[in-house]
Amino acid sequence: MSEKLIRERNKLLLSVILFLILLIVEKTGILPFLPEHSLWYLPLYLIPYFLSGLSVVKECFLGIKNRRPFDEALLMTVATLGAFLSGEFAEAVAVMVFYQMGELFQSYAVGKSRKSIKELMDIVPELAHIEREDGTVDTVDPDEVEVGDMLLVKPGERVPVDGIVRQGESMVNTAALTGESVPREVFPGEKIISGCINGEGMLRVEALKAFEDSTVSKILELVEEASEKKSKAENFITKFARIYTPIVVYSALALAILPSLGLFLGTKIGLVSPEFFAAHPPLTWLYRACTFLVVSCPCALVISVPLSFFGGIGAASREGVLVKGSNYLELVSKLKVVVSDKTGTLTKGNFAVQEIEPWEGISKEDLLRTAAMAENGSTHPIGLFILSAYKKWMEDSSKANASPEDVVVESDPMKHSSGKESNSLPFPENTENRSGAGLISIVEGCKILVGKAKLLEEEGISVPQQEKGAATICLVAKDGQYLGRILIADEVKESSKEAVSKMKQQGIENVVMLTGDSTPVAEAVGRELNLDSVYGELLPAQKVEKVEEILSSLTEEGEKRNGYLAFIGDGINDAPVLSRADVGIAMGAMGSDAAIEAADVVIMDDDLSRIPTLIAIGKKTMRIAMQNIVFALTVKFLVLILSAVGLANMWAAVFGDVGVTVICIINAMRLIQNPKSI
Amino acid sequence: MKKKFECEIDCANCAAKIQEAIGKIPGVQSVKLNFMMQKFTLEAEDDRFEEILQEAIRIGKTIEPDFAVKGV
Numbered sequence: 133m134s135e136k137l138i139r140e141r142n143k144l145l146l147s148v149i150l151f152l153i154l155l156i157v158e159k160t161g162i163l164p165f166l167p168e169h170s171l172w173y174l175p176l177y178l179i180p181y182f183l184s185g186l187s188v189v190k191e192c193f194l195g196i197k198n199r200r201p202f203d204e205a206l207l208m209t210v211a212t213l214g215a216f217l218s219g220e221f222a223e224a225v226a227v228m229v230f231y232q233m234g235e236l237f238q239s240y241a242v243g244k245s246r247k248s249i250k251e252l253m254d255i256v257p258e259l260a261h262i263e264r265e266d267g268t269v270d271t272v273d274p275d276e277v278e279v280g281d282m283l284l285v286k287p288g289e290r291v292p293v294d295g296i297v298r299q300g301e302s303m304v305n306t307a308a309l310t311g312e313s314v315p316r317e318v319f320p321g322e323k324i325i326s327g328c329i330n331g332e333g334m335l336r337v338e339a340l341k342a343f344e345d346s347t348v349s350k351i352l353e354l355v356e357e358a359s360e361k362k363s364k365a366e367n368f369i370t371k372f373a374r375i376y377t378p379i380v381v382y383s384a385l386a387l388a389i390l391p392s393l394g395l396f397l398g399t400k401i402g403l404v405s406p407e408f409f410a411a412h413p414p415l416t417w418l419y420r421a422c423t424f425l426v427v428s429c430p431c432a433l434v435i436s437v438p439l440s441f442f443g444g445i446g447a448a449s450r451e452g453v454l455v456k457g458s459n460y461l462e463l464v465s466k467l468k469v470v471v472s473d474k475t476g477t478l479t480k481g482n483f484a485v486q487e488i489e490p491w492e493g494i495s496k497e498d499l500l501r502t503a504a505m506a507e508n509g510s511t512h513p514i515g516l517f518i519l520s521a522y523k524k525w526m527e528d529s530s531k532a533n534a535s536p537e538d539v540v541v542e543s544d545p546m547k548h549s550s551g552k553e554s555n556s557l558p559f560p561e562n563t564e565n566r567s568g569a570g571l572i573s574i575v576e577g578c579k580i581l582v583g584k585a586k587l588l589e590e591e592g593i594s595v596p597q598q599e600k601g602a603a604t605i606c607l608v609a610k611d612g613q614y615l616g617r618i619l620i621a622d623e624v625k626e627s628s629k630e631a632v633s634k635m636k637q638q639g640i641e642n643v644v645m646l647t648g649d650s651t652p653v654a655e656a657v658g659r660e661l662n663l664d665s666v667y668g669e670l671l672p673a674q675k676v677e678k679v680e681e682i683l684s685s686l687t688e689e690g691e692k693r694n695g696y697l698a699f700i701g702d703g704i705n706d707a708p709v710l711s712r713a714d715v716g717i718a719m720g721a722m723g724s725d726a727a728i729e730a731a732d733v734v735i736m737d738d739d740l741s742r743i744p745t746l747i748a749i750g751k752k753t754m755r756i757a758m759q760n761i762v763f764a765l766t767v768k769f770l771v772l773i774l775s776a777v778g779l780a781n782m783w784a785a786v787f788g789d790v791g792v793t794v795i796c797i798i799n800a801m802r803l804i805q806n807p808k809s810i
Numbered sequence: 811m812k813k814k815f816e817c818e819i820d821c822a823n824c825a826a827k828i829q830e831a832i833g834k835i836p837g838v839q840s841v842k843l844n845f846m847m848q849k850f851t852l853e854a855e856d857d858r859f860e861e862i863l864q865e866a867i868r869i870g871k872t873i874e875p876d877f878a879v880k881g882v
Contacts, residue, residue, distance in 0.1 A: 191875070198872045203823070239820060246846060356847045373823070435822050442846050 137239055144232055147180035151225050154180070158222065177221040185212070185228035204231075204429045207381070214388075214422035215782060218415045223782040227426055234790030238435060241797045245439060248804045249355075249446040255308045255327035255348050260292035261285075263336070274326075274343040285335040291328045294346040295337040297321065302333030309347070310736040311452025327351070350728055354454050358445045359438065361457025365757045369437045373430040380428035380772070387776060388421035416778070423775035426785035432764040436796035437757050443803035444753030453746050454734040463715050464733070464750035468695025469682055470640050470743070473675075473709075474647035474657060476702035477719050477740065479622040483513070483604075485521035486623070490616035499616045500525055501557075503608045506573035506580035508559050514606060515571075517620050518582075522557070570606070581609040588614065621653070624660055627741040632661050634744035638751070641695070644682065646675045646709075675709050683712075698733075700743065717743070749803075756803060760796040767792050811859050812840075816880040817850035819843060824874040831873060832866045841866070850879055 156162070158173055182189075191205035208231050215224035260277045261284040262270045269284060274292035277283065282298065285291055291304070303315035306328045315331055318324055324337055326346040343349060362370070392414035398404030441458035448455045455461050472478055490499040504522035507515035560573035560580075570583010572591070581588055585607055588595050593609045604620045632643050645666040647654050654668030667678055679699060686695045699706070699713035702720055707730040710716030718731035720738030728734050735742045771788035774780035819825045825845035832841045837858050842851040854862040863882065870877040 194872070194875070235821075242822075242846075246848070249846075356844060356849060357842075359844065359846045360842065370826070431823070438822065438846070 134243070137236065137243070140232075140236055140239075144184055144229065144236060147184040147225075147229055148233075150180040150183070151177075151222075151229055154225075155222050173221055174216070177225050181212070181225045181228055184225075184232045185209075188228065188232070204431065207377070207425045207428050211422040211425035214418055214425070218419040218422070220419060220782065227782055227786055230786045230790045231426075234431075234793050237794050238431070238797060241801060242435070242439065245443060245446075245801055245804045249442065255290070255351065257290035257292040257326060257348065259289075277339050277343055279339055279342060281339045283337045283339055285330045285337055287330055287332050287334065289330050291324050291326050291330065291335075291337065292346075293326045293339045293343050294323070294341040295326075295339045296323050297335055298338050299336035300333050302335055303331035305329040305331065306737075309351070309452065311450065311742070312737050312739070351449075351454060354456055354728070354734075355445060355449055358455060358457050359442050361459050362438075363441055363458035363462040363757075365462065365754070365761065366437055366441065366458055369430070369433045369761070373434050376430050377428055380424055383772075384421040384424035384428065387424060388418050392417050419782070420775055420778060423780065423782050423785040424772060426782060427768050427771045427775075427788040429789055430764075431789070432768075432793040432796045433761060435793065436760045436764070436800045439797065439800040440753055440757040440760065440803065443756075443800060444749050447803050448746060448749050451742060451745050451749070452736040452739075453742050453749075454728075454736070455746070456732050456734075460715050460732045461750045461753050463696045464698065464747055465754040466696050467640055467698050467715070467747060468686060469642040469644065469697040470635055470700065471644045471646060471679055471682065471697060471709075471713065472700040473702060473706055474645050474649060474654065475622060476738065477700050478628045478645060478661060479624050479657060483517055483620055483622050485517055485618055486621045487619035488521075488616070489619070491614055494615050497525065497529075499608055500618070502580055502610050502615055503582050503606065503618055505557055505575045506560060506563075506571065506582045506608075508557050508575075510563070510571070512565075512571075514604065514620060518606070518618060521618075578611050582606055622649075622657075624657060625738075625740060627739050629661050631740040631744055632663065634741070635747065638744060638747050640747075642682075646670055646678055648672075672706065672708065675706065676712055679709055679712050683714075698743075700740075701731075702738075753803060756799055760799055763799075764792050764796055811856045812851065812853040813859070813863075815850045815852075815882065817843070817848055818876065818878040818880070819845055819848060819850075820874065820876050821845075824877070828870045828873050828877060831869050835862060835865055835869065837862045838866070 154173065154176055185208070188205045189209050191203070192209040195203050195206055208228065212224040212228050215221075215227065257274050259271055260274045262272060262277065263282045263284050264270065277293050283292060283295065287302075297318050297320050299320055301317070301319045304318055304324065305315050306325075307313050308329070309325065309327050316328075318335070323340070324335070325348075326341075326343070327348040391412070395404050395409045395412060399406050399409045438458070441461060444461050445455050445458065448461070455464075485500075488496045488500055490496050500518070500522050503518050507518050510516070510519070558576055560575045561577075562574040564572045566572065566583065566587055568584075569587040569590075570581065572587075573580050573582075581591055581593070583606060585595050585598050585605075588607050588609050591609070591612075593612055593614055595607055595609075595614055598605055598607075598617075606618045606620065608615045608618065635643060642664045645654060645658055645661075645663050647657075647666070647668055648670055649668055651666075651668035654666040657663075658666035670678060679697065683697055686697060687693055696714040698715040698717055699709050700717045700719060701710055702718065707726070710718060710730050710732075715733055716731045717733045717735060718728070719735045719740070733746065735746075767788050771780050771784055775785060819828070822845045825843045829841055829843040832838060832843070832852070837855045838852070839855070840851075840853040842849070844850070852859075852863060852866060863879075867877070867879050867882065870879075
């Protein structure tokens, strides 16, 4: 709590105590020496009134002076003055005291959630150590680092600016930026982003960017500005607040004058009995009008709805998901269709040997080794995949050989030979490339064919019928004999399948994949991930068309939408699609400014499971915002109606104002205080 | 010229009102008063920036006396 807040609180406490003493004394009459006439209590009640409310009364006059009358201060001043005039001194003071209590709580709550958000976003590096050419080290503010400076990052410190590691190895913690709790290994030549916490090793990092252009600054700016892109719910509140207060104020004015005037005229022409007029004197109507004024402040909504969204954005940031505006959080909660790119989002984007299928009587190792020999020295991607698969195979099997029992049984030369083998795969004496079909190599006197069925058939080797599938298929033959086949495919990310099924549970009706890859590949990935539809062989422009086609299916006649569409891409070359979708989500964006610029939502790492989390946060945020809107409006209208007919007094109105505000704020803070509950 | 300041602003409603009022000062190109983050961003003509900034603070204070911009 700030000093100012504490001062306010103490003042308020004192006035509450004074007020309660006065109330008890007046109602029970335990101090007989005080006169019975209540008017004597007026000056006494004015003490706690001004103690708590002087600032409000002052602000009210300031508002009038500056010709901006319709603010809370005016409403409270008029309401309480009205209550004093109606002779309800205790209630006048109560309204002021409780109003101020509500304000105090509001400042406290907002301050607290602001602090929680700042803690969530606690990624700002405090200092940087610059190593000068003469070997001296200056410790400066990260602001002062210039591009090209050599920085020392000590163990446990934050990386001050984006840079590249020149010396040292370490494990860095990126959790605050990506939500990923497993530390990342860095070594010389590796890029490193600001805000990561260095682990055990000492690093020398060359600054690639100034602080203000570094990832940390970008992220902070983005989150700070997110609360400025308002959701529909917030816009509704802003508009509502603008008309609600004047309407209530004018109704109050009407309530103060019209019934009294009508009843008075009624007695004159004999429609209303004088007894009825006496039972409802003008003062009663004045009191009811003041009750109106007390509930006329829309503070509960004005503060709690943006606070809910603020909390949602904060909670998402903690999960490594940057949401660029409350409006996107709202759209995310109403998604019906998720369209995803394939490579880099659903799949890892690195092709690799997936399957080794030897023909009868051939071992997997023989097949792979034969293919690797033929491809040795090749620069063709397929060749490289096969070679790297073979290398991995050798490493795995030499690891297996190194297990304790094996060491005892196996003799040394055996291990040596296996190690030597992996390094000294024979090179082909001759290689002939058949473009688009494969290659024919002569290795150690044997003729090896690696390629499509077409190649083998041309060479007179009969091969089994090949089904059309997702993978690139490489058939292998040696000296006229078919050995089997090797399947090469893009690997599906482990998290993708679960993420897709979670999204469906969350009510996403259609999960679509668009890709430039061949249709069979696309379909196979679609089957594996249980996608609703896949479209392959698309050029970037066609992806935009496809998205527009789906968008139009979501649009009923006119502009009315019955669901929203999100596009997930890697942010590198799908900027047009990202901007066309209702919500453009860029993945794996850590350190990529372009992606951060283009997308509406940025997922810092490349884990697809952040998407269901994001949808959950969006839904929860909307739920809380809606609860607050409905609750606050219901209570306020109830109090308005009841007080107009005289069933609710000013105490109820105080609850309708301050009580509702406090409850709504507490509700809104659930998201920030308890982010794990999502 | 665009500059960002830390500021002190106590209520969300006042922040909106102050932002609106400052936006009407001649020479102001854009203004943002972020209640949640307590940040005040002012973009105004380069050669009159200081003057406009002072005027913005003055107007802000007439709406909410507690409005303050840090580091000015």
